[in-house]
Amino acid sequence: xxxxSFSFLPDPMDLLLVSLLLSAxxxxxxxxxxxxxxxxxxxxxxxxxxxxLAGLAAGLPxxxxxxSVFETAGPYPFAHFILRLDPLSALLVAxxxxxxxxxxxxxxxxxxxxxxxGVPAMGFFMNLFxxxxxxxxxxxxxxxxxxxxxMMSLTSYFVVIFDQDEEAVRAGFLYFLVAHxxxxxxxxxxxxxANYAGSYDFADFRTATLPAPLASLVFLxxxxxxxAKAGMIPLHIWLPRAHPAxxxxxxALMSGVMIKIGVFGIVKVAxxxxxxxxxxxxxxLLVLAFGAVSSVLGVVYALAEHDIKKLLAYxxxxxxxxxxxGVGVGMIGMATGNPALAVLGLMAGFYHLINHAVFKGLLFxxxxxxxxxxxxxxxEKMGGLGRTMPWTALSFLIGAMAISAIPPLxxxxxxxxxxxxxxxxxxxxxxxxKFATPIxxxxxxxxxxxxxxxxxKAYGVIFAGPxxxxxxxxxxxxEAPRPMLIGMGILAAACIVLGIAAxxxxxxxxxxxxxxxxxxxxxxxxxxxxxxxxxxxxxLSTPLIAVLLIGMAVLPVVIKAMLxxxxxxxxxxxxxxxxxxxxxxxxxxxxxxxxxxxxxxxxGPLYDVRRSLASVWTGLxxxxxxxxxxxxxxxxxxxxxxxxxxxxxxxxxxxxxQPIQGGDFRVYCLYIVAALVVLLALxxx
Amino acid sequence: xxxxxxxxxxxxQALLLLAVAPLVSGYxxxxxAKMHTRRGPGLLQDYRDLVKLMGRQDMHPxxxxxxxxxxxxxxxxxxxxxxxxxxxxTRFSPIQAAGDLITTIYLFxxxxxxxxxxxxxxxxxxxxxxxxxxxxxxxxxxPVMMLALIMAALLAGSTDLGTIGTAIAAGHVHSLTATxxxxxxxxxxxxxxxxxxxxxxxxxxxxxQEGPLTEYSGPSLALVKWSLSLKQVLVVGWxxxxxxxxxxxxxxxxTGILLGLVVFALKIAVAFLVVGVIENSVSRARFRFTPQHSxxxxxxxxxxxxxxxxGL
Numbered sequence: 003x004x005x006x007s008f009s010f011l012p013d014p015m016d017l018l019l020v021s022l023l024l025s026a027x028x029x030x031x032x033x034x035x036x037x038x039x040x041x042x043x044x045x046x047x048x049x050x051x052x053x054x055l056a057g058l059a060a061g062l063p064x065x066x067x068x069x070s071v072f073e074t075a076g077p078y079p080f081a082h083f084i085l086r087l088d089p090l091s092a093l094l095v096a097x098x099x100x101x102x103x104x105x106x107x108x109x110x111x112x113x114x115x116x117x118x119x120g121v122p123a124m125g126f127f128m129n130l131f132x133x134x135x136x137x138x139x140x141x142x143x144x145x146x147x148x149x150x151x152x153m154m155s156l157t158s159y160f161v162v163i164f165d166q167d168e169e170a171v172r173a174g175f176l177y178f179l180v181a182h183x184x185x186x187x188x189x190x191x192x193x194x195x196a197n198y199a200g201s202y203d204f205a206d207f208r209t210a211t212l213p214a215p216l217a218s219l220v221f222l223x224x225x226x227x228x229x230a231k232a233g234m235i236p237l238h239i240w241l242p243r244a245h246p247a248x249x250x251x252x253x254a255l256m257s258g259v260m261i262k263i264g265v266f267g268i269v270k271v272a273x274x275x276x277x278x279x280x281x282x283x284x285x286x287l288l289v290l291a292f293g294a295v296s297s298v299l300g301v302v303y304a305l306a307e308h309d310i311k312k313l314l315a316y317x318x319x320x321x322x323x324x325x326x327x328g329v330g331v332g333m334i335g336m337a338t339g340n341p342a343l344a345v346l347g348l349m350a351g352f353y354h355l356i357n358h359a360v361f362k363g364l365l366f367x368x369x370x371x372x373x374x375x376x377x378x379x380x381x382e383k384m385g386g387l388g389r390t391m392p393w394t395a396l397s398f399l400i401g402a403m404a405i406s407a408i409p410p411l412x413x414x415x416x417x418x419x420x421x422x423x424x425x426x427x428x429x430x431x432x433x434x435x436k437f438a439t440p441i442x443x444x445x446x447x448x449x450x451x452x453x454x455x456x457x458x459k460a461y462g463v464i465f466a467g468p469x470x471x472x473x474x475x476x477x478x479x480x481e482a483p484r485p486m487l488i489g490m491g492i493l494a495a496a497c498i499v500l501g502i503a504a505x506x507x508x509x510x511x512x513x514x515x516x517x518x519x520x521x522x523x524x525x526x527x528x529x530x531x532x533x534x535x536x537x538x539x540x541x542l543s544t545p546l547i548a549v550l551l552i553g554m555a556v557l558p559v560v561i562k563a564m565l566x567x568x569x570x571x572x573x574x575x576x577x578x579x580x581x582x583x584x585x586x587x588x589x590x591x592x593x594x595x596x597x598x599x600x601x602x603x604x605x606g607p608l609y610d611v612r613r614s615l616a617s618v619w620t621g622l623x624x625x626x627x628x629x630x631x632x633x634x635x636x637x638x639x640x641x642x643x644x645x646x647x648x649x650x651x652x653x654x655x656x657x658x659x660q661p662i663q664g665g666d667f668r669v670y671c672l673y674i675v676a677a678l679v680v681l682l683a684l685x686x687x
Numbered sequence: 688x689x690x691x692x693x694x695x696x697x698x699x700q701a702l703l704l705l706a707v708a709p710l711v712s713g714y715x716x717x718x719x720a721k722m723h724t725r726r727g728p729g730l731l732q733d734y735r736d737l738v739k740l741m742g743r744q745d746m747h748p749x750x751x752x753x754x755x756x757x758x759x760x761x762x763x764x765x766x767x768x769x770x771x772x773x774x775x776x777t778r779f780s781p782i783q784a785a786g787d788l789i790t791t792i793y794l795f796x797x798x799x800x801x802x803x804x805x806x807x808x809x810x811x812x813x814x815x816x817x818x819x820x821x822x823x824x825x826x827x828x829x830p831v832m833m834l835a836l837i838m839a840a841l842l843a844g845s846t847d848l849g850t851i852g853t854a855i856a857a858g859h860v861h862s863l864t865a866t867x868x869x870x871x872x873x874x875x876x877x878x879x880x881x882x883x884x885x886x887x888x889x890x891x892x893x894x895x896q897e898g899p900l901t902e903y904s905g906p907s908l909a910l911v912k913w914s915l916s917l918k919q920v921l922v923v924g925w926x927x928x929x930x931x932x933x934x935x936x937x938x939x940x941x942t943g944i945l946l947g948l949v950v951f952a953l954k955i956a957v958a959f960l961v962v963g964v965i966e967n968s969v970s971r972a973r974f975r976f977t978p979q980h981s982x983x984x985x986x987x988x989x990x991x992x993x994x995x996x997x998g999l
Contacts, residue, residue: 388752395753408797409790421789421846428841433996440837440992447792447833448826454796455803455822462807462818468750531784540846543784547794550771550785554701555764558910562759565741566906579748579811579902591750592807592815600823604978 014087015070017060018095018140024053025133032125039121043113046125050106050132057099057136064092066513071142078145080202086142089514090274093352094139094259094266097359100496101258102132105251108367108489111482112251115374116164124164128252131157135255138263144192144202148185155181158260161252162244173243176619179626180230180240187227191220191271207275217279224271225289232264234326235296238319239619242303245318246311246379250370251489253311257318258363262355265325269348272333273518286333287438293326294445301452302608305459305598309379310369313460314362317405320449321358324420325351327442331423332515334435341521346535347423349515349526353508354416357500361404361413364493368398371486372464375479376471381463381594383472388465390478395465397490402457404497407450410544410551412500415508415532418542421446422534452601459597468588504544505530692939697771697781703948704770704920705763705913709733711959712916718963733916740909748902750810758805759903759910765798766917772848773921774928776947777936778856779849786848788836791925792829795880798918799825802911806899817898820888820974827981828876834988835873838995839929842866848925852932865994870930872988877926879981881919883962885972886980920955923962927954 028049035042064070069088076083087095109128113121134153141147159181163174192202194216199206212220226237233241241261245253272285300320307313328351335344371394372387373379388395404411421443428439469478481487500507508526516523526533532542578586602609713733720727747755772785772794780786785794799821806818840846842861843854860866879886903911928935934950936943972980 386750386752388754392753399754403797403800406796406800407793408800409793414793417793418787418789425837425840425846428837429844437996440834440841443837444830444834448830450793450796451822451826451829454800455819455826458800458803458807458818458822462804466752466754466804466808467810467815538845538850540787540789541784542787542790546782546784547768547790550768550782551764554767554771555760557705557767558760558763562741562906562910565738565909566745577748579750579809579814581812586810590812591810592812592819597807597815597819600819600974601826603975604823604827 013070014060014064014067014092015072015085017056018085018087018136019072021053021056021060021099022133022136024049024056025129025136028053029126029129029133032122032129035125036122039113039117042122042125043110046122046129047106047110050109050125050129051103053129053132054099054101054103054106057095058103060087061092061094061096061099065089065096065510076143076146081145082143082203083146084142084203084205085137085140086204087140089517090266090269091139093356093511093514094262095136097262097356098132098135098139098259101255101359101363104363104367104489104492105255107492108254108370108486109251111485112249112370112374116249119166120164124161124249124252127157127160128255131161131252131255135260135263139266142204144196144204144207147204148189148192151185151188154260154263155185158248158252158256161256162248164249164252165247169243170247173240173247176623177240177244179623180237184227184230184237187223187230188267191223191227194220194223195275204275209278212276212279214280214282217276218282218285221272221276221281221285225268225285228264228267228271229292230264231267232261232322232326233319234264234292234322235299235319236615236618238296238300239616241319242307242312242315245315246309250311250366250373253314253370254363254366257315257366258359261318261322262325262359265322265329265351265355268326269329269351269518273336273348277520281333281337283334283337283432283434286330286335286337287434288330289326289333290330290438290442293323293330294442295323296320296326297323297449298445298452299608299611301449301456302601302605303612305452305456305601306609308381308594310372310381310460310464311366311379313381313456314365314369317365317453317456318358318362320453321354321362321405324417324446324449325354325358327351327446328354328416328420328423330442331420331427331439332519334427334431336519338431338435340430341519342524342535343423343426344519345512345516345521345524346419346426348519349508349512349524350416350419350423352515353419353511354413356511357404357412357416357497360493360496360500361401364397364401364490364497365405367486367490367493368394368401371482371490372479374482374486381460383470384464385467385470385588385591386465387469387479391465391481393487394482394490395461397487397494398465399461400494400497402461404501406454406457408454410501410547412497412504415501415504415542415544417446417450418532419508419534422540426535426539455598455601459592459594462592463594463597467591470588470591470593502544502548504532508532693781696777696939696944700776700781701767701770704775704924705767705917707955708913708916708920709737711920711955714956715959715963715966718960719967722963722967733912737909737913740904740912741906743905745905745907747907748809748811751805751808751902754801754804755808755902756907758801759907759914761801762798763910763914763917765794765801766914766921769794770917770921770924773925774849774852774932774935775924775951776944777849777939778853778932779937780847783847783849788840788846788848788851788929789833791848792832792836796825796829798914802899806901809899809902811901813897814899814901817901821899824879824886824888824977827978828879828984831872831876831981831984831988834985835869835876835991836929838865838869838988838991839873841995848929852929852935853937855930856932856935862995862998865991866930868987868994869991872984872991873930874926875984875987877922878962878965879984880922881962882915883919883966885966885969886977887971888974888977923955923958924951927951927958 028046032046064087072085074083137150199210230237297320304313304316331347332344404413407413407417424439424443505527512526713730771782774780803818803821806814843851936947
């Protein structure tokens with residue numbers, strides 16, 4: 003297996019620290035540039051982009067090298083400040099840095115939309131947000147992990163409420179609530195582990211052996227806590243509200259990478275930290291079940307959306323589900339003592355984690371470009387944008403095909419590995435696994451078909467067909483500015499490369515999986531062939547499929563050219579589409595609502611589930627509000643009974659003493675003389 | 688990686704399917720005329736139609752864009768790629784790296800993606816509805832296909848279409864009942880994929896003016912029509928390659944492949960005879976009731992699953 007060589011670069015850990023310092027510098031510089039939005043954009047964006055580059059340079063070589071550690075004393079004896087760059091955290095560092103780099107490039111033009119609405123603050127919070135995400139994944143001490151986790155939630159909260167309208171504030175509040183409920187569960191999990199490990203260092207957590215029931219409890223706490231961050235159903239409710247409220251380049255970061263930290267946390271707790279404790283089969287099955295349900299429901303809800311960013315946010319729920327399918331199989335493999343299966347499952351999950359970050363980032367940036375020009379998130383008011391925004395349209399199309407798992411793009415490769423891991427699990431294994439995994443595969447197929455429908459709708463309604471803008475005099479929008487196109491272009495290229503170059507990428511991802519599990523490496527590629535677990539099970543070659551597709555496309559072109567005899571009349575713009583003799587109207591063409599209508603009809607019961615889930619959350623919100631009102635009402639009681647009497651007493655005493663202080667200095671002299679006499683009398687006696 | 692002889696076989700197989708596709712759709716038209724007791728067009732009518740369309744003007748609506756123009760090429764290219772990976776003349780996939788069951792299903796999704804997108808891109812309301820229906824059918828059918836094929840794959844121990852076919856031909860399956868039931872479920876799904884009555888939803892001629900095809904004309908229309916008949920031959924070949932592989936060649940010998948060709952021609956003739964009888968004796972199902980039909984498919988596939996689990 004040939005590995006990429008990065009020996010010309012400095013030590014990854016140094017680069018990581020450089021990246022963090024650059025982010026901190028960008029945050030401060032952005033604040034200092036207060037009052038000048040143009041300058042703030044650049045002094046936040048450039049250091050941010052450089053931090054992204056440094057992070058990539060730190061993460062990529064660390065993917066396959068041994069773990070490196072950075073350690074200094076913390077403020078408290080239990081809080082050793084330890085950063086650890088192992089393959090798992092390097093994977094996250096690389097993904098976060100790539101997305102940060104692209105988002106910062108994109109932001110150079112995009113934040114023009116937010117001029118005069120606090121651009122310096124946005125630069126500050128975004129830089130801190132990126133830095134805190136990197137710190138969370140490399141922190142190797144529970145105390146610091148929680149501190150950075152909290153910092154990540156807080157900074158992203160300020161980005162969510164950036165618009166300051168009622169919807170954003172409400173979304174932000176819900177996000178705040180769920181994020182903290184999650185961190186409480188995570189905290190509990192870590193406290194239990196610390197109790198057994200005798201310290202808060204993850205290094206001690208890894209070697210601690212918990213009794214089986216307690217290990218299960220820690221797993222459950224961690225799974226639910228991090229699951230809320232990842233946005234899996236039914237803990238997803240904040241996600242489709244919070245992500246669309248943020249500015250688009252922040253949505254790309256939140257949906258692309260922040261929710262991955264939830265998945266990272268689940269892997270960290272279940273596989274990395276609890277590795278020495280007995281793990282039960284039902285953990286993996288639970289993750290598998292949550293993954294399958296999240297993937298199907300996520301995409302079903304996405305289909306019904308008109309709001310482009312909400313649609314994308316629901317797709318994040320779906321893709322988290324797909325990642326969890328892989329992780330679940332990995333855990334099943336671990337529990338059943340089948341390391342090859344564990345590596346395959348985890349590798350599929352990691353591969354999809356990378357891919358989802360890339361294409362979801364791309365799609366959010368594409369949506370941002372459209373919103374930048376159209377000033378609306380409602381797809382029903384778009385249409386036909388592909389004619390004047392061809393590059394945005396092309397990038398969005400690549401992203402749409404990648405997320406729909408269309409071969410030979412990257413989404414397909416990771417889903418193929420996910421299927422193969424499910425298949426391998428079904429082949430051998432306990433009856434329960436045999437029962438669960440084919441059903442999960444079927445649900446993944448359903449998800450895939452629904453995703454195709456959803457993205458045909460999204461691309462079609464935004465970029466294809468006639469313009470549906472309610473104001474006909476609204477001119478066709480211009481192409482997005484260059485920095486935004488560059489940002490999207492990088493991610494679109496990544497979608498293609500991660501798909502076609504899969505025979506090179508898959509072994510690297512496989513190494514990360516096997517190193518995380520501490521298992522023997524598994525071969526994932528043989529030349530240009532991708533193999534899941536031996537060539538007998540299946541083979542795939544995305545480069546070959548790409549070549550075949552291009553080669554076969556020559557045939558219809560040649561047939562057309564030959565048979566039509568070079569018809570010079572060919573290619574003519576015709577009349578408006580035929581509408582059964584009626585005058586064609588823009589409103590006759592497919593809309594976001596009409597296109598998904600059959601699915602809304604056929605999958606009606608699933609939408610009812612959402613309604614009842616939403617009512618649970620609304621109930622929680624109402625109860626929380628009642629609690630706040632109660633607190634507000636009880637708060638004066640303290641004043642009335644404790645604070646008020648004291649202040650009143652002091653006040654009264656003061657007023658009584660007022661006559662003494664008459665303002666006549668002769669009286670004051672008399673006081674001094676009297677005092678002297680008293681003191682003399684006391685000392686003489 | 689495949690060697691040269693496999694690549695030659697793959698290309699020949701793809702070209703062969705492309706060449707006979709209009710013949711097969713002509714055969715369907717002849718059958719329909721017979722059942723209507725009218726004379727109808729000859730067996731080669733579809734070739735004449737294609738040639739005639741090729742000479743016509745290629746028009747596209749003013750609202751259409753890039754996708755509308757590239758779709759005919761993308762669709763045909765995709766179907767040709769699937770043809771290179773499906774075991775049709777031989778027991779094994781000519782190009783194994785494209786002949787995995789998951790790859791095949793998702794390559795069909797590529798064709799479906801562009802086919803439906805072109806419907807929206809044309810701006811026509813009929814095409815838009817057709818596109819929506821095409822994708823809805825995909826949603827209803829793909830899970831059935833996946834479950835049925837995975838059952839067969841589990842029985843054979845591999846997701847490679849050729850390996851599954853080989854195992855079934857050799858009788859190396861752990862459960863005969865499960866295989867047969869999975870075959871029935873897959874046949875049902877394939878029938879819906881054919882786009883024939885009663886499931887002629889997306890291109891519904893009388894109802895939607897041929898759905899996504901509405902706005903195509905001239906050479907582009909010819910390519911799409913050709914691709915649709917290629918798809919019909921291909922899905923039947925796919926079914927035969929997996930569940931009825933008997934008679935196909937087990938090696939690369941010329942005689943074996945020629946024999947495989949003859950057997951394949953017979954299979955196609957019988958399959959489309961059955962399809963023709965069904966298609967001409969039913970009316971179109973109402974679109975809003977199709978889920979009830981596809982649930983039958985899910986039910987049958989689940990039955991295969993139960994048989995597999997029990998090990999019957």
